Amino acid sequence: MDYHKERPEENREIGCTADLTWTPLGADSYFFGDGDRDNTILCEFGWNFQPEEDDNLGPTASYSGLDLVDVGDSFQLTEKKSSQTAVPIGSSLLSSSLLADKGVEAPTSNPSVSSSSGSEDPPEKSTGSDGKPPETPGKAKKKAQKRIRQPRFAFMTKSEVDHLEDGYRWRKYGQKAVKNSPYPRSYYRCTNSKCTVKKRVERSSEDPTIVITTYEGQHCHHAVGFPRGGIISHESAFAGHLTNPASQFYYPAAVQVHQQVPPSITHSSQVPTIGEPRVQPEAATSSQLPTDEGLLGDLVPPGMRNK
């Protein structure tokens, strides 16, 4: 079942080639969900999405010349007519919180809580790879077991700057040219030594004004806070992005999220998430707060809610 929908603004077409439904969440966003499959995608100016299931009967969507394709344990954002993987996605914090908002048990995939068996190591140097000489234990371990993917999620943001402020401190550890794109992809790692969160930042080759940010993992610590006074209370991998005046963000107001939850979303409960323990401090915290506004609440400082 294919259908298309015109965005109210800019008349940008969002193509959808899956049996899913678009549910308006406000002027700039839609929920793209299929309750039966526990997949939810929040499309904003760019989009946030979360394949929430392990069985991954994911949707295939397209936006601005990109295809979102379910490829098993992750999603791929690929350029049309190209097999190149641009943004693989796992599960996202976004829906996690959103679901929590709905009183639905949020998926928990806390990378900080070492995933799958304590074998998961301090990622940092575990990849002693790069090694020329000796095979460090870490390397051996890495070879022994497949690299475990942390939950990921990505979103697109219209911004002039590549690296958006999100309340956390990041250290850039690499940059690579991306095939079929004139823009390089930057790799960042949370500066907190105990935190394994990483993020990739790249510009859309289709629309240079759009920055595609992909987060992997969840922070195991508090954000450093924002200059404008807000200390991020709960963990959110992207607790902000709103402090940069040069950026244009399209996060729907949390209120809207509450009010316009598409029925389908509520099905997104069981959502295990990549075989990780459910215990997740962050999620727990979120769901406990009566007035919690979910991740979007985390994202959007009160003063910014009604853009």
Added chain:
DNA sequence: CGGGTTTGACCTGCGC
């Protein structure tokens, strides 16, 4: 001097 960035090399996964 400490912390962050740059950048070339290396490793790994995947498709052909």
Added chain:
DNA sequence: GCGCAGGTCAAACCCG
């Protein structure tokens, strides 16, 4: 098996 592309490392460099 090979080549390509993505991802990571780490030395060199930069900056406050």
